[in-house]
Amino acid sequence: MTIVQPGDTVALVAPASWAEPPAIDETVATLETWGLRVRVCGHVDDRHGFMAGTDADRLADLNAAIRDRDVRAIVALRGGCGSLRLVRELDVAALRADPKPLVGFSDITALHQVWTGVGVPSVHGAPVGDRADDVRKLLMGEPTAAVRSEPKRYGAALTTTGRASGPLSGGNLEMLARSVGVAGPNLAGHVLLVEINRAAGLGMVDRALTQLLLSGTLDDVVGVTVGELLGFDGYVDRDWTVLDVLRDRLGVLGVPILAGLPIGHLDDPVPVPLGVRCELDADAGTLTCSGLQRSQ
Template sequence: MNKLFYPRPLQPGDTVALAAPSSPVPAANLEAAVKSVKLLGLDPVVMPSCREHHGYMAGTDAQRAADLNEAFSRKDIAGIFCLRGGFGAMRLLPLLNFNMIRQNPKPLIGYSDITALHTSINKLCGFVTFHGPMPNTDYSRLDDFTLESLKSQLFHPQDVHELQNPQGQELQVLYPVSTNTDSPDAPGISGAPHAPEGNPIITGRLTGGNLSLIAGTLGSPWEIDTKNAILFLEDVGERPYRLDRNFTALALAGKFRDCAGILLGTFTDCEEPPHDDPADSGVIADRTLTLQQIIEEVVLPYKKPTLLNYRAGHMYPQSTLPMGAQISIDPVQKRILLP
């Protein structure tokens, strides 16, 4: 894949769209989203699906896709803020006009279910999108780190030279670069590469997002491309065996084999519940694996430089990520750099 480019940065006074590719929100949250966009000095246009409900989605697939297509095609709209995540963005992929979107690059902001849009637009349209907080959470309530990270990426991306964690949250090195090439391939999975030699800094295109969404598109025309990329993964509310299933699906599809490095976010509320919880009916065994064990058994055998605890996604404070941008991870200094 060729190097992706940044769309034109937003400027104060720009008109931007509020779109709902996934789940709906109550009227109060929509009002908060409008205020959030105005807080950034932008003029919001509320697309019709933001006020629609179709089960657990904000309008029908046709309605939500039409809003996204219109938002990208309109010359008066400079960017698109996704109202929230939830469910439904993946259903829009066959309905989106990617040829038109490619010709009208604009900042797209969102995370979680919006991962489906990030990976497909990056892959098919060639420009950077932004994995960051969505306005229904009310930007006026964001902590300073989260708000400044969002504003920097949207308004001044050329000035961002490092993707930082909030103060007190250190990146953890799970697999540092090594010059040892005598280790065997990943057990049970052929073709796992050896650790790279030389410069410990690994550079690649940033791709990824929500683990469950990425696993859900495998085998489709919109599946993630990890070739020579830095693969970012995070999730929320998934039991360990579900995380194991999705990590394993990516392994079987060659996504860890193909990538240059791995950046793991936080996996919020992904612990096994107490087995004596009377409300729990989903226990499949008396024991569980921890997230650390799953990563060690499924991901680390590929011997790719791997960092953990990057604060982006389902927690606050969180960093806004430029999906598709060239980044470098330094497992020695525990830093994530942009050229």
């Protein structure tokens, strides 16, 4: 997989929910300031319920971007809902033949699972906001700083001790669980990334983690990184918080946990590369990732 360079073409797709026109314009403008040519796929401003057009149209845009050898990266406009509908019909053979990174997070986690399963790195993040330049650096192979745990961030108390290294994989917890049996890659030897946004009570978190555990998905992960726990600060259900659920479920893995990371559903989340080697140091409170490259 080649690193993206100024002058390259990137495809802007909407595989999940639709974005408002100002968001589309902002994303295009940002990518163009990086010296990239932006190809806005034909259905990004379609609307079909809560999705950006029909499944067939969203899939056609995404597969066209995967198959086009002029396209060197694919950028998802937003998450929302709908990505999981597409995973079974993605042209993975074309992606293997011409690896290119995908940028997005939240619902896009379902697609990240496909990229990870194929062995092609991707970027968990968004190319807009104060952290946009970090996405540019990742795509263009420039060094990025280690992601540091923030002791005051809700959830940081989950951090344990120890170190682990391996490819970083994961994303939104709900989407990881939903991908089991559909698009879930083999995570043996990987460092797991989870971030959670509260759509329901603690039972949602428990069910998702239990599904990942019982399916064997997490059997051989070597470490866990925990990002934003949106909506859970101050939320208590029968004397338990989301931290109790996470300790109870993740604790059985017996691996180092690094929490309190500014990754996930934030206004300006720190982007991280998925599918490339990272070093989790719970003692130092850092997650250090190497640049985009094809995972082995």
